[in-house]
Amino acid sequence: MPKSEKLNRREFISSAATIAASISIVPSSVIAGTGHIPPSDQLTVANVGCGTQGLREMSSLLTNPKIRVVAVCDVNKFSTDYIDWSPYGIRNDIRKTIGDDSWWEGKPGIPGGRDIGQEYVEKYYAKNKASGKYKSCVSYEDYRELFAKEKGIDAVKIMTPDHTHAPIALAAMDAKMHVVTHKPIANRLLEGRKVIQKAKDSGLVSHLLAWSDRPEYRQIKAWMDAGLIGELQEIHNWSYRPVWQQWTKIPTEAQPIPEGFNWQLWLSSVPDMPYHKNYTHNVFRGWYEFGGGSVADMGHYSLFPLFETLGIDRSPVSARAFGTTTREEINQVYQWVKNDVAFPASCLIKWKFPEQESLPGFDLFWYDGGMKPFACEELEEDGNDTPEEGLLIVGSKGKILGGFRGENPVLLPESKMMKGRDSERINSREVDRKTDQWVEAMLEGKQTPGSFTRAQCITDTINLGAIALRAGKKVDFDSNLVKITNDEAANQFLTREYRKGWEI
The missing domain is CATH 3.30.360.10 (Dihydrodipicolinate Reductase; domain 2)
Structure with missing residues (x-):
């Protein structure tokens, strides 16, 4: 893939002097499909959690010219068995954002998982490129692997089940990434205290999405x-x-773990227990x-x-x-x-x-x-x-x-x-x-x-x-x-x- 699509904000800043010596205007070829804002003014974001709420809020990330979504992560590869408030809400949001009223036409169920998240990101950025192609959103099953391998990420948005918010936030801050999370910060009081203390000690920017100006x-x-x-x-x-x-x-009944779903990663800090659909996918x-x-x-x-x-x-x-x-x-x-x-x-x-x-x-x-x-x-x-x-x-x-x-x-x-x-x-x-x-x-x-x-x-x-x-x-x-x-x-x-x- 073209090297220009791999340029991230941290790389841009570190090489700013070299670039300035050779060019005075940032060419559109280095803009990663999100308008004409240079990478130095963009926040590179990894979206962790591609279930219903993660996909529902993806549009606000993609349509913000100051954000570039560079990675998605979810323990579920792909499925159509999500539960939501509307049978077509997620589908219609994606259609509107990517400008394709035929997306998911004739397909059953409510889709979700990292494959859908990656497709969503790349289809949106592709429509703003002359080539009509974009393949620079990486996809991971395990957020720990994502944080270890992808060094150009500025911020992590956490859209996962409540019990995983604290470990993901702590790992992101350990990797020197800013953190924005859906509520709660943690579903245990001591975990919440540790995440908050980490945010104070690290000096990184953090944000709890439940806040709003009222x-x-x-x-x-x-x-x-x-x-x-x-x-x-x-x-x-x-x-x-x-x-x-x-x-x-x-x-009490045993259920097989769905194909493409990493149950052990979904459990996260919770001790091992048998899989059941009544635990996952928005319930x-x-x-x-x-x-x-x-x-x-x-x-x-x-x-x-x-x-x-x-x-x-x-x-x-x-x-x-x-x-x-x-x-x-x-x-x-x-x-x-x-x-x-x-x-x-x-x-x-x-x-x-x-x-x-x-x-x-x-x-x-x-x-x-x-x-x-x-x-x-x-x-x-x-x-x-x-x-x-x-x-x-x-x-x-x-x-x-x-x-x-x-x-x-x-x-x-x-x-x-x-x-x-x-x-x-x-x-x-x-x-x-x-x-x-x-x-x-x-x-x-x-x-x-x-x-x-x-x-x-x-x-x-x-x-x-x-x-x-x-x-x-x-x-x-x-x-x-x-x-x-x-x-x-x-x-x-x-x-x-x-x-x-x-x-x-």
């Missing part, structure tokens, strides 16, 4: 700072999720071993930017949780099923937070699976009920209600408290949110507002909630000692049993 939260803070609801007492946040199937027992999140439940899936989106806006950076001192119970018929008798392997179908979690720099101590409540708080008096006064999803800020003198991520916030009761405040209303549908600030930050070597270094409180909070669910009792947490102080047995949930050679 003007709604700034409006909420302005109302709080003005004393309109008094002192903060409680925060309530609720989601209708999970939308995936939940299980209560480890599968991993409900298992304690592999996922973080609905609170990790959605709570990061709503709570991380809220914590940042309100100045909440001191981790909770305790957590208590309840989940739905399950019964099954055994020998003509219904018996309670002890579920210690997966998140419940619905749950309620309460965290107690200490005093913050500018806030008093408060309680945070999470509800999911159809659970939500009853309508408060102020809502009933206006003839309204609690919405399906939402955020409620409770103060000593008043309340603020918004959508799940604080969308369209109002003071309650709205009929009285929002009179004359039309200029303060925010129509969240009109808010322009930047989702790729991490690109500019990494090119400039600056931390983002969603940096791992700012995410310890939210990471502790989410994982402590899971610990409370698994412990089945209130757990007291010492953030400095990183220890459950009232139940020694619960400390096992701070970490995991590691497969030999995969220890973190």
